[in-house]
Amino acid sequence: MRVIRVTADLAVPDLDEATAFYADFLGLDREDLGLDWVTRFVVPSSGEHVQLLTRDATGPQNPLLTVKVDDVDEAYAAARRHGYEIVHPLTTEAWGIRRFFVRAPGGVVLNIAQHHDPNE
Template sequence: MRPIRVLTNLGVPDVEEAKGFYTGFLGLSTEEFSLGWVARFTSPDTGASVQLVTRDATAPEDSAMSVQTDDVDAAYAEAQQLGYEIVHPLTTEAWGVRFFVRAPDGTVVNIAGHAG
């Protein structure tokens, strides 16, 4: 798998409530992505970013991190071939395709390929 971007999924009780700290104080002022339950904020100067998540609205379990890849289908096949636990199957969302895989240490990782 070729990762393009790796993001921490930071669990927060309320994205809108948390937004002020991350955009104002930390300077992650560009909102790249927002669905209400998940939003990504990025520094326009450095590209540093964080993804805030209340609870995943379309998967049975929350993920600790998101990895964007250029070939999510190949990543899914590789995860299956290697015998990793698939927590959430390959699913088409409005913004792209993703699946969740459990790392051997128990961490749930969202593997995504974004549309466009």
């Protein structure tokens, strides 16, 4: 398994209110993900980004980080082999992501994810 990208996930009570801060004040570009509970703000010149979410759509709690990997099934098997707590089981979500949540040492919950092609 190889990590492709790490994204901070910040919980906010209202995405529209947060947009005023992240887009209007900081000047980040809003990337619409097509979901009403999460959005991404991107630094125009570099592509660095942060995701804001009100609540995770299917997970039992909000993750602090999303870690995109090239093989989520391998990552899931490795997490189980190491005995890490699986907070949300390996799931193929309706919005095209295959993912699971794992609790890292210290208690932080990570969303381990991979884009999923439904034709595969």
